[in-house]
Amino acid sequence: MQLFSRHHFYYWLIGLGSMLAACNSGQQQQGDGYIHQLSFGPGDETKIAEAFLSMTDSSRIELKAGTYKFDNLSIAQVKHIRIQGAGPDKTILDFSAQSQGGEGIRVTDVKGFTIDGMTLRDSKGDLIKINKSQQVVVTNLHAVWTVADSTSGGYAIYPVLCKNVLVENCYAQGASDAGIYVGQSDSAIVRKCKAYKNVAGCEIENTSHAEVYDNEFYGNTAGFLVFDLPDLSQRGGHVKAYNNYLHDNNERNFAKSGSFGNTWGVGNAAPGSGVVILAASDVEIYNNKIINNNSNAISIVSGFFIDAGAAAKMNDNYFPIPRNVHIHDNVLEVGASFPPALFEHHTGKVLAAIEQQLNAQDTSRKKMRLPYIIYDGITTNILTKGTAANPDSLCIQQTGVNLFVNADALRLGTKDWQPNTDMTPFTCK
Known part of the structure; x- marks a missing residue:
């Protein structure tokens, strides 16, 4: 018998909050x-x-x-x-x-x-x-972990295959994968937490109905990941991240050798990443302060970006192309240059190449940084042979300059490769 339905979960949290407040005030729970x-x-x-x-x-x-x-x-x-x-x-x-x-x-x-x-x-x-x-x-x-390197365990706080999860007022440090990781779960909240010196500060993977808010993720390789990966028991979606402070995530990726460079491992996270959305759908990123992650603030990429054979892995639990992603009202800033660790990393080298190609194509950019938001540009058109400009409902509401690049990833490195900064098809209507 299911103990809680999803809509009862939030009523439970209200009662739980009162209980925790009593505990935190020093009252004994005899x-x-x-x-x-x-x-x-x-x-x-x-x-x-x-x-x-x-x-x-x-x-x-x-x-x-x-x-x-x-x-x-x-x-x-x-x-x-x-x-x-x-x-x-x-x-x-x-x-x-x-x-x-x-x-x-x-x-x-x-x-x-x-x-x-x-x-x-x-x-x-x-x-x-x-x-x-x-x-x-x-x-x-x-x-x-007092020493943060590849000898550390993968996950500090690791609920997996769970229902109705609350991670609150926690601190995670030194994980060689993710400090706070919620995987293959349903109905999860991560709030008022800090994560420092991990490969990923926090990761929501193949998890549905998750909210991540009022957290600080800093000093990691990447601040926050929303991933859907193949060959797992369920598909994720309906993930919201808001009111978070994601900053200065520029450290070397020290994932274990089994995941670094592996097709699906967190070793693919480039140093200097604020938020990475990989093959995840129904995601909303808003009202966050995402600053000084000096490769890029937000990346939206498909499974094809890291695995050309992603189509063969499609099933009811996995679709490689992110859909219905809404990014709005975030504060976005990056520093003057890539973090040094980026140039030693395979995905990092791709980001550096995109910046170089953009500036070579458009001399008016001179030495401008890589735009804050990167979209790999791989859409369901490759599966349907369609031609729609935005078939997967990427919706961006952000103001400022140098906001967006479509990386044209399918042609990356070829003579026809043309990343572009036209955000018009992806501006929320």
């Missing part, structure tokens, strides 16, 4: 509806690991202030669970001595899971993976 309540302190690691494995429905585990050292922790197939710390600066779960490359915390098939008020750090794999669960709340959680 008698809060959890039948089993256990409390542990540093030194109780063996007991805690056993409590996680033997947990029964309606359990609340309190981890008092202090540093705990774990190999890993696992929770599975229970309902109504809360893991409560004393605060991210007080309760520290350290996985640096992990003997194998699994997750720090793995949560599987839990209906009603909350983790609140602690720091997770330095696991070999993902810091917390929440799989096939419902009513998931991750709040006041810091998920950190």
Whole structure:
């Protein structure tokens, strides 16, 4: 039985907000509806690991202030669970001595899971993976690798195949893929979070009905990704990102070798990217401050941009061309030059070539930067043999100069290649 319908999810969040506010004000949640309540302190690691494995429905585990050292922790197939710390600066779960490359915390098939008020750090794999669960709340959680490089785990905060997800007031650092990642899920909110020194600050992948707002993603390779990829269990869509501050995402891409250069890996994200929309449809990006991401502010690209064989992967769960993308009322700025890391990156070299080609075609541009918004120009016309100027309903409402380039990606690098800055077909009517 489905516990929540989508329209009930937001009513649930209102009630949840009141509960969290009470918790954050220092009120103890004794008698809060959890039948089993256990409390542990540093030194109780063996007991805690056993409590996680033997947990029964309606359990609340309190981890008092202090540093705990774990190999890993696992929770599975229970309902109504809360893991409560004393605060991210007080309760520290350290996985640096992990003997194998699994997750720090793995949560599987839990209906009603909350983790609140602690720091997770330095696991070999993902810091917390929440799989096939419902009513998931991750709040006041810091998920950190102290060294940010390809030895870090892929995802810091990682709900996947979930329903009704809230990630709030969290901080993610050092992930070799995405700091905050919501994948193949339905109904998700990411708000009031920060992500720093990851390959991607935040990624929404093959997830439907997601809202990402009031966040700050900075100092990453790329700030925010909305991806739909092939060969996954569901198609994404209906994603909104607004009131976010996405800035100074110019760092080297340090994705693991298995994803760097791989057709679909986050290794394709170019240093200096603010927002990248890849093969995702029904996306709205608005009222964001997207500045000093010094390659480009927003990219909209199809699966064909990175995989010529994308058509063969089409099915009910995957369509490679983004449709119904609306970009409006954002503050867009870039710096005076590409970040140095761009010239070492395969997608970055393409962006540099587009800028060079534009300025060579139009001498009036002189040394102007690559426009803020890049569209690969690959439309459903290649599948339908149509000729419409904007068959996929890309709609842009932005003011200013040097706003837009159609990269003419199908002819990229050929003698007929002509990227152009005519935004007229894509200006919202």
